[in-house]
Amino acid sequence: MEDFGCQMNKNDAELVVGRLRDDGFIRCESIDEADVILYYACSVREHAEERIFGRLGALKRLKAEKPDTVIGVMGCMAQNQKEIIFKRAPHVDLVVGTQRFEDVAEFVRELEHKDRVIAIDGGEVSYQRDITQRPVQHQAFVTIMRGCDKFCTFCIVPFTQGRERSRDPQSIEDEVRALIDDGVQQVTLLGQRVNTYGLDLNRGENLARLLDRLGKLKGLKRLQFITSHPTHIDEELMRVIRDNPVHSRYLHLPVQTGSDRILKRMNRGHNVESYRRTIDMIRRVVPDMSMATDWIVGSPGETDEDFAESVQLLRDIEFQTSFVFKYSVRSGTKAARSLPDDVPTEKKKERNQILLAEQEAMSKRLHQARIGEEHEILVEGISKRDATRWFGRTSQNWIVVFRAERDFTGEFVKVRIVDVTALTLFGELV
Ligand code: SF4
Structure with missing residues (x-):
């Protein structure tokens, strides 16, 4: 099993490994020894998908020599690209989407009497996992919700992961307690739009209350969460963070662009002014909060003037870290259907370099102020x-x-x- 993509993907891949082990499968060190080869893959970035196709291409010969070897693709990419996977890699046997991965052992067995298994719809995953199966002993990730209701025009997540479903807070607390008892000091809560946690439960739950509850657990040293959306960051959440040092002073709050015109095209639901106001509130309540963000450069219709607004916003906010991505069309998104990918590749590369250089200078300046602390x-x-x-x-x-x-x-x-x-x-x- 190899995984590509975001931390939620990695966590789901861990759940799959646990399920397979419970069913008697043993993890082996090299592909040559394996009877079952699985990739858990992300669809959010073109780069991850191309790496998977590279891996699949390299397995063609192995499949010809050992036809009983099961080759499978799981996760967002399987959900979104099933036809393309079979077209580009016809030697793949198994495609399992984001809501069926718990049954993977059963699907592998079905392949004993079927040529192919495709399992995309019709299930829902639980959050049960073997907490001892984590790559790092003192840190753990805990998925607290799945899906996204925001439908940003460039993003595939709402289509591959479905609508927002929050996990019951008691089951989250039980998992975090078990992790602490097993030696974990730092927990990172995961969700695609993690700061809307609880809203779908319709009983007054939200991320602030969950953080408050988990922050009181004895033995937990650090608690953090990713990834947030700018429209649901409020003072209640910031006060909970301020009032307990267990909460990490790090907030990843993707802005994507500094242009209101492009934000509107992205259907982000915030504008530059509301984002600035949110940052002001965060810094007023939690002055030592370190801010990170995501940018997409070369989005459909992005002009030099739009890009200049992104550079200005980066300078004004003084982000500690920026993750910069060049826009690429994701099939199945609204942007793929209605917004032409009209910024030349060279222009995207140039803007990418400019933002990275701006961020590097900013990070160094902010870091220099830390000397002696x-x-x-x-x-x-x-x-x-x-x-x-x-x-x-x-x-x-x-x-x-x-x-x-x-x-x-x-x-x-x-x-x-x-x-x-x-x-x-x-x-x-x-
Ligand atoms: S908030 Fe937007 S970018 Fe984030 S997961 Fe949802 S649709 Fe994608």
């Missing part, structure tokens, strides 16, 4: 670039690299910031 970090492991150093994250999600005599992975330590780059802070143990 002391911060508590949760240590995540050994630095990828330098095996003599370790790295961890502050509550604001800043990465801090430091030297240490022993392995502090999974522990909180205090560091003093002594140097910075645009991406990283360098610290000394205090």
Whole structure:
């Protein structure tokens, strides 16, 4: 099993692995040993889909040599691209959508007497998982809702994941408690539009109340959530975060563009002014909140003037981090049907580079202001670039690299910031 895409995808892939293990399947180290090869794939970005098709293409020979090997595609991409998958990779046996993945073991068995199994509609997934099956021991992700009701014109999620369905708060609390008992210190709550959590339950539940409830659980050291939409961030939520240090001071709030004209075309439901007001409120209530955002450059109809407004907004808000994406048409979306992809590729690349450079300069400036400060970090492991150093994250999600005599992975330590780059802070143990 290999997964591609967002954290929710990764979490669902973990659920699939747990289900298969419960059914007697064993995870193996290499593709050559495998009887069943599954990809859990995202459809939000063209890049992830192309990587999957690359992987599938490479398996053609293996399938010819070992025809009993099951090759399957699961998740958003399966939901959205089933015909294209079979057309481009006819050796695929199994396509399982976002609401049927729990039954994957049964579908694999059906293939003993069928050529192909396609399972897209008609189910609903539970949230049950084997909490011991997580890739990192001291951190865990917990899915608290699925689906999205927003229907941004460029986005495939509402079509692949369906309408918003919030999970019962008691079952979330039970899972978080079990994770804490199993050694987890940091929990990240997941939802496609996580800050509308609870609204569909129609009984007064919301994200603020859920955070308040979970923040009181003994033993939990850090709690955070992704990904939010700008229209449902209110003072109640910010006050809950302010009043308990367990809540991470990091908010990922995608704005997508600084142009009202393009926001309207995107059906985002907010404009630049309302976004600025939301940021002002956040910073008034939680002054040490670090802000990250997403941008799409080269959206249909985006002019140089529209793009200049994005650059201006990035400068004005002083985001800590920007994730910049070049627009690509996602089949099945409203934009694919009605908005021509009319910005040339070179222009998209150029705008991408400009925004990234702006963000790099901004991040470095913001980081420089941190020199001399002391911060508590949760240590995540050994630095990828330098095996003599370790790295961890502050509550604001800043990465801090430091030297240490022993392995502090999974522990909180205090560091003093002594140097910075645009991406990283360098610290000394205090
Ligand atoms: S809020 Fe918009 S971008 Fe986010 S998942 Fe929903 S439709 Fe997609």
